[in-house]
Amino acid sequence: xxxxxxxxxxxxxxxxxxxxxxxxxxxxxxxxxxxxxxxxxxxxxxxxxxxxxxxxxxxxxxxxxxxxxxxxxxxxxxxxxxxxxxxxxxxxxxxxxxxxxxxxxxxxxxxxxxxxxxxxxxxxxxxxxxxxxxxxxxxxxxxxxxxxxxxxxxxxxxxxxxxxxxxxxxxxxxxxxxxxxxxxxxxxxxxxxxxxxxxxxxxxxxxxxxxxxxxxxxxxxxxxxxxxxxxxxxxxxxxxxxxxxxxxxxxxxxxxxxxxxxxxxxxxxxxxxxxxxxxxxxxxxxxxxxxxxxxxxxxxxxxxxxxxxxxxxxxxxxxxxxxxxxxx
Amino acid sequence: xxxxxxxxxxxxxxxxxxxxxxxxxxxxxxxxxxxxxxxxxxxxxxxxxxxxxxxxxxxxxxxxxxxxxxxxxxxxxxxxxxxxxxxxxxxxxxxx
Numbered sequence: 001x002x003x004x005x006x007x008x009x010x011x012x013x014x015x016x017x018x019x020x021x022x023x024x025x026x027x028x029x030x031x032x033x034x035x036x037x038x039x040x041x042x043x044x045x046x047x048x049x050x051x052x053x054x055x056x057x058x059x060x061x062x063x064x065x066x067x068x069x070x071x072x073x074x075x076x077x078x079x080x081x082x083x084x085x086x087x088x089x090x091x092x093x094x095x096x097x098x099x100x101x102x103x104x105x106x107x108x109x110x111x112x113x114x115x116x117x118x119x120x121x122x123x124x125x126x127x128x129x130x131x132x133x134x135x136x137x138x139x140x141x142x143x144x145x146x147x148x149x150x151x152x153x154x155x156x157x158x159x160x161x162x163x164x165x166x167x168x169x170x171x172x173x174x175x176x177x178x179x180x181x182x183x184x185x186x187x188x189x190x191x192x193x194x195x196x197x198x199x200x201x202x203x204x205x206x207x208x209x210x211x212x213x214x215x216x217x218x219x220x221x222x223x224x225x226x227x228x229x230x231x232x233x234x235x236x237x238x239x240x241x242x243x244x245x246x247x248x249x250x251x252x253x254x255x256x257x258x259x260x261x262x263x264x265x266x267x268x269x270x271x272x273x274x275x276x277x278x279x280x281x282x283x284x285x286x287x288x289x290x291x292x293x294x295x296x297x298x299x300x301x302x303x304x305x306x307x308x309x310x311x312x313x314x315x316x317x318x319x320x321x322x323x324x325x326x327x328x
Numbered sequence: 329x330x331x332x333x334x335x336x337x338x339x340x341x342x343x344x345x346x347x348x349x350x351x352x353x354x355x356x357x358x359x360x361x362x363x364x365x366x367x368x369x370x371x372x373x374x375x376x377x378x379x380x381x382x383x384x385x386x387x388x389x390x391x392x393x394x395x396x397x398x399x400x401x402x403x404x405x406x407x408x409x410x411x412x413x414x415x416x417x418x419x420x421x422x423x424x
Contacts, residue, residue: 242360245343246367247416249399254415270347280400282342307417315416318423319367 007286008095009131010087011102014116017138018147018154019109022167022196026138027106029199040102043082045071045111061100072111076119079105080126087129103130110153113137113160114260117278132283137161141172141195145180145214148187155216158184159260159303160278161191169195169202182213189230190261190303231309233264233316235298240320241268247319249282255307256280264300272297343399354379364402371410375402 013036017023024044030036041062064082069075086103093099107116113135120126137157140147147154158164164184169177181193181204195204235244244266252259262277265288273285302312343360347353361377361384368375368386376385384402387393388409396402407414415421 240363242343242356243363246360246363246399249343250367250403250414251416253400253403254413255417270352284342311417311422314422318421319416 007131010090010100010129011133012120012130013102013104013133014113014135015104015106015138016111016113016135016157016160017109017165017167018140018144018151018157021109021138021140021144022199023106023109023138026165026167026196026199027104029196031104032199036104037101039098039100040104041086041100043079043103043105045075045079045106045108070108070110071105072107072113072115072119079116080119080123083120083126083130084123087126091129112153112156114156114278114281117283118281121281121283127284131286132278134162135160135278136163136165137191138165138167139180139184141166141169141177141180145176145183148183148216149214155187158187158191161188164188164191164193166193166195166204168197169204170197174205178208178211179214181207182211183216186213186216188260188303190263190301229303229305229309231302231304231312233300233302233313235264235266235300236320237267237298239266239268239298241266241270241273243320244316247316250319251312251315252277252280252282255304258306259302259304261303262300263303265297266300267297275300360384368406371406371412371414373406373410 015023015027027042031040031042039061041064043064043066045066064086066075066078066082069078071079083103086100090100105116107113117132117135120130120132137160139158144154148158166177166180172180177195184191184193193204195202248262252262256279259277260279262275264275266273266275266285270287272288274288275285276283344353344356347356357377357379361375364375364384372389374387374389376387377383378385381395383395383397385393385395386402386405386409392409394405394409396405403414
């Protein structure tokens with residue numbers, strides 16, 4: 001077999017979080033310490049007509065401001081245009097030249113990260129050039145619990161995150177902070193959590209055992225389907241990738257609204273494939289290098305609700321053991 | 329992308345991941361069609377992919393044919409043609 005072609009697509013990091021949750025402060029510090037590498041472009045989206053945040057960011061090699069419309073809905077065309085322009089500039093340089101590695105998109109406080117990923121995946125140009133790598137969501141340690149109690153959007157943002165940053169961690173008491181962390185664990189058990197003060201990372205104490213999450217009242221029809229929970233599914237060795245893909249696509253078609261996220265590494269004859277989806281959108285899987293931590297291979301995490309956790313692996317088993325006795 | 333018809337609009341399908349040569353891709357398409365035929369038979373549907381026509385041809389046993397580009401479209405069309413939901417977590421499918 002020929003060596004897999006290196007993936008030279010542009011990496012995109014989404015930075016979300018509710019209004020005033022400290023996204024820009026965190027991002028400014030991360031850029032200052034170079035956490036995103038030297039060649040990073042920042043796109044800042046302001047839902048309001050008047051931009052205020054852009055004056056604060058100066059550590060990036062380039063910056064685009066999208067004002068007047070949230071880029072997950074009304075400002076989507078502007079976002080696509082900005083990303084296309086970046087890809088165009090980058091494609092004019094040779095792959096060996098020092099060119100842009102990463103784009104950080106700071107969404108407005110009203111954006112739903114899931115629909116931004118969907119917009120990029122459905123664009124025939126961007127899908128060739130951009131791979132959405134992580135979704136980071138800032139959570140205000142002081143006010144998040146109150147927001148989560150009343151705002152469905154806040155809960156959706158938490159659910160879409162790979163990584164949660166508790167901002168203003170010094171402003172909340174240890175008991176409140178523990179309660180918030182337990183609540184976040186309930187909403188998104190898969191995301192890693194860190195804390196920061198004015199953007200600089202601070203250590204989180206271990207979660208005291210027995211901390212109870214805050215009581216979140218159901219908000220509308222979305223929440224009567226129970227809490228979002230992660231389910232780990234072990235993939236059998238020697239998996240038939242085509243059968244698995246057909247099964248997963250059928251599952252996402254039927255349950256895509258309930259499955260917030262599917263993520264994992266699958267071993268196939270072609271190599272280790274990193275599989276990730278957001279709602280119904282599957283990103284084209286990346287081939288990972290063979291080195292690295294192989295312990296988490298062949299485990300896929302399904303994050304969602306509205307089904308019994310054990311049904312997922314049962315359904316997969318049934319599908320992979322074709323031919324099947326099916327309902328008439 | 330074809331200049332006349334604009335197909336395919338997106339680079340391959342995510343299910344093609346890991347296929348690097350044209351031969352691999354063709355094999356993967358044939359194999360996927362075989363898997364689909366197995367899955368769709370109980371719903372009174374069949375799938376065909378001849379490797380040259382882009383997309384997958386989905387047909388009912390009575391002869392209605394539709395062409396789909398991706399598996400996402402395929403399930404949508406399959407539900408339309410079969411007249412019922414196709415859900416892998418359906419209790420009836422799981423034999424509960």
